[in-house]
């Protein structure tokens with residue numbers, strides 16, 4: 001049986017950071033990277049730009065073969081993990097072969113969650129998670145005249161924008177009352193919505209698709225209120241679910257994701273997990289949360305890699321802080337931190353109709369909990385540190401809200417050298 | 418070996434927030450004078466002091482790891498984190514990843530922008546640095562030395578038994594790397610053999626032939642060896658690394674004789690101002706007022722309290738100038754670029770005749786300062802003019818290589834270490850007076866020679 005000291009499953013952000021962290025401390029221990037994707041590593045986040053044609057598929061790869069050779073990493077592409085036999089430290093692959101590991105990292109990310117709507121299996125639809133999804137969608141967009149996007153999260157919104165720009169008539173259907181729910185508040189969402197409607201998209205929030213059926217153009221969608229929509233292109237972007245089917249029958253504890261400690265260790269010895277498939281401590285809550293965003297995948301991947309290699313520099317995971325940057329029709333929205341407003345918190349907002357600049361900051365006990373801006377640029381990384389370090393901003397609050405960019409940098413230059 | 422890189426250094430104490438650096442940056446990078454578009458951002462205000470928001474070209478960059486489009490990469494040759502406009506998708510995730518505000522949206526063009534140290538410009542140097550009217554920004558280019566030196570063979574054993582924080586290991590390794598394997602090394606009694614040059618258990622600490630002369634005959638023995646090699650037709654570098662005691666006291670006669678005969682050797686003195694290896698006794702290079710184990714602090718005798726050394730130091734490098742050697746220079750490990758330039762010249766000069774290099778070397782143990790302060794103490798010595806960096810050759814005379822026009826008061830140097838802690842105001846003013854006198858003296862020589 002093939003043997004390896006470190007087995008890293010997945011080839012995206014969490015996995016790649018873990019590889020770097022392992023090699024930082026252990027330059028020679030055998031390391032195998034296993035991914036079900038046939039391509040070199042790339043980020044799902046870049047895929048909307050492959051769909052739009054802005055990013056050439058051959059230019060998006062995060063590492064090349066040389067990187068793996070130079071770092072003595074055995075790269076196995078197009079090979080899925082089928083079952084984890086943690087009791088005997090072995091990984092069973094889709095082709096039935098097994099790899100024995102000393103330590104394994106499960107960084108298998110997530111896949112689109114398909115809602116159980118009657119008729120969904122009778123129509124053809126697109127999803128967007130892999131490069132192959134993106135190249136298919138890129139080809140389909142060029143033909144589309146009337147497209148429907150189900151789900152107004154960031155994936156759906158990105159795709160919708162590209163469809164609009166490609167000249168299709170686009171309708172976005174979203175169950176929640178506002179779009180980008182969970183990322184941005186109602187005011188920010190309405191600014192985003194306006195940018196879309198100004199560009200000709202139709203947005204149906206608070207609407208639920210109850211039935212799908214094949215039709216002459218492609219698919220007919222029936223909404224809860226009885227109206228129907230025709231789609232020659234249907235994109236399902238209603239959320240993601242972690243890839244962890246391979247845990248069936250394994251003792252590795254999982255809930256909504258794979259449960260991990262502050263060093264990304266699972267409930268079972270020699271098994272770690274990081275990224276979109278992991279459920280780890282949240283910064284704002286006591287319980288464990290899914291924080292399926294790219295910066296957190298890298299952070300968790302690094303911690304897992306350091307823990308696996310026994311790097312004494314390891315620092316415990318501080319808890320996931322939501323971070324998002326969203327670019328739409330030449331505008332941008334940035335959100336850092338909690339979107340919830342706990343008891344006793346103070347919310348400060350400012351909005352300038354003319355420029356469309358919107359800022360919202362949430363404070364508690366003088367500390368920043370969250371900050372959102374539309375068309376108002378600030379350094380998200382600096383804001384995140386202010387939150388993580390629980391910096392008391394009482395003395396500078398008014399100035400901070402007036403100019404988070406300048407005041408954030410001022411604080412940064414004094415607080416972390 | 419890891420690479421080291423050039424860097425932009427910022428001295429907050431010198432910055433008055435004028436913003437000329439930002440104007441210069443915006444001009445070359447955006448063609449506008451809009452400071453908000455500058456890649457270097459001065460933040461803060463008069464009352465609280467100014468600081469910098471600038472890409473730190475991290476060795477382990479977060480912005481690169483969170484970029485989904487492979488648009489940011491660390492260039493391991495220049496050290497610069499490069500932004501590829503054609504790959505960037507404007508997602509702004511890099512700005513969320515960076516905790517230093519080193520990459521930010523340039524609203525003028527709608528893309529992120531960051532400092533690239535102007536490395537692709539014709540002179541390869543950042544535009545902001547020369548624009549600063551107060552020298553608050555400096556472009557530090559010494560990385561070249563470390564990279565070059567790192568590529569040469571290290572001719573010392575991997576482990577050396579130096580005191581913690583001693584700069585002599587740096588000096589020994591750098592010098593030997595530069596002089597190269599075709600070298601015969603003499604290390605008379607002192608810290609250098611103590612650290613292991615002559616080896617342990619029957620093997621040497623160097624990968625070149627090394628010998629251990631007496632304190633008194635180093636220059637004479639080395640001169641003889643060099644002559645023998647010449648006689649058999651072999652070109653070698655004859656190098657001595659000696660302490661100040663061995664050179665300025667009992668070793669002086671043979672040193673002076675070799676210089677007078679213009680022997681083709683390179684004599685390096687590591688001046689830590691005393692016999693530090695044997696228990697910190699005073700030497701003729703120990704400065705006035707300094708504590709050593711033979712110039713103690715205490716009651717004294719005959720009603721004369723003992724307050725450290727009562728004589729001024731001998732200025733050995735100036736004495737060597739008066740031998741009209743092929744090359745004489747003073748150097749400091751706080752100024753490696755300067756030291757390197759001088760080492761190169763000294764090696765060349767030693768092929769023609771006698772070359773003498775006097776390196777000021779703060780002693781963590783004997784001078785009583787924290788082990789992480791060696792470079793700082795060395796730097797303060799120069800910044801106060803307590804020691805001066807100059808070089809001499811018979812043709813061009815004596816020239817300052819790092820003149821200090823606006824010296825700090827000598828107390829800035831004295832208070833950095835314990836051996837001067839007891840000084841009385843009178844002693845301090847004596848030392849300050851000597852600094853002024855020495856400076857005037859060397860200036861006069863510089864002037865006279867060049868005239």
Ligand SMILES: Cc1cc2nc3c(=O)[nH]c(=O)nc-3n(C[C@H](O)[C@H](O)[C@H](O)COP(=O)(O)OP(=O)(O)OC[C@H]3O[C@@H](n4cnc5c(N)ncnc54)[C@H](O)[C@@H]3O)c2cc1C
Pocket residue numbers: 009010011012013014015034035036037043044045046047048079080081082107108109110111128129154155158243246274275276277292293294295297323324325326508510
């Ligand atoms: C269209 C889109 C836009 C996005 N935009 C943003 C954004 O703007 N900001 C943001 O922060 N995040 C965004 N995200 C989310 C972000 O991409 C993810 O958080 C991040 O990619 C998670 O990285 P990961 O390494 O955990 O997992 P993934 O990127 O999901 O990678 C999982 C890896 O595991 C492999 N794998 C899965 N199952 C198996 C198996 N059984 N065996 C072997 N290999 C397996 C996959 O092939 C893949 O290589 C976006 C995602 C999408 C799809």
